[in-house]
Amino acid sequence: MEKAAKPQNQQTEKQNHGPVKQRQIRFTEERVQTQYAGVFNINFGAEEVYLGFGNLSMDPGVVRIESKVAVSLKTAKRLAIAMGDLIRRYEANNGILEISSKAAAGESRKDDKTGM
Secondary structure (H helix, E strand, C coil), X not given: CEEECCXXXXXXXXXXXXXXXXXXCEEECCCCCCCCCCEEEEEECCCEEEEEEEEECCCCCXXXXXXXXXXXXXXXXXXXXXXXXXXXXXXXXXXXXXXXXXXXXXXXXXXXXXXX
């Protein structure tokens, strides 16, 4: 399946350089595997952000990380902004999504930076 990214503006103004055309980008999903993740974990290094995705295990208190993605800090920021925009649009049409650690996945540590 292919998806074409829609440019936000056909032309943007750069400071004192006139209009700049946005290029079209084509996304392909050949051989991509879709996985469901009910839990995520975020860590960072000097220049990357590491996203871990997984699911609760049959063993209490154990999460199986099944997929990891490393991205640059700039890409992580763009991802955070895009996700925020997506959630705002969804909630505008469907109502507020309620999230709470206890409701989403049982008891979790408050200092844990996971999506539980």
